[in-house]
Amino acid sequence: MNIVAKMIHSMLRVLDEARSLAFYEEALGLKVADRVVFDSFTLIYLANAEQTFELELTINHGRKEAYALGDGYGHLAVSVEDLASEHARMEEAGFTITPIKTLENNGRTIGTFFFLTDPDGYKIEVLQRGAPGRFL
The missing domain is CATH 3.10.180.10 (2,3-Dihydroxybiphenyl 1,2-Dioxygenase, domain 1)
Incomplete structure (x- = not known):
């Protein structure tokens, strides 16, 4: 069996949507490719013309405290x-x-x-x- 998987996105949980969108656009030229809003969270897919790989930002509605990144990332x-x-x-x-x-x-x-x-x-x-x- 020959499986060829294509990486398509990576996801990060972020606290402040506007701050993260501004950062990723200014630092890396990533712009919103898609936004999907659910009752308790929003998914935002960022991309640019350099690749098909996307960065998915997840914003959990109502969260006030920063995420603990841990030592695995x-x-x-x-x-x-x-x-x-x-x-x-x-x-x-x-x-x-x-x-x-x-x-x-x-x-x-x-x-x-x-x-x-x-x-x-x-x-x-x-x-x-x-x-x-x-x-x-």
Whole structure:
């Protein structure tokens, strides 16, 4: 049996819809592709022209306290054409970012990247596209 699964979205629970939508549009160019409102929650799908993969934001109506991210969540990852320019742009915009780093193993470059933190504390790895390593 040969199963080929296509990744289609990842979901994050967020507290403040407007704050999250503004962040993801300004930081990553993601815009609302669809919105589905239920009685107790809303699903918002974000996308851009770079891919078919979507980020699903879930807003649970009436929730007032921040979500505990726990120690199991790692990060989302995106790739960009010009890592240094994106780092400078995000720093100027006041986003929470780390310095640019290069990860190497036995002389092999795995990736050049920095981390961006969204308003709810989720980490997003921003990688140089086309650099040595495995990132598109």
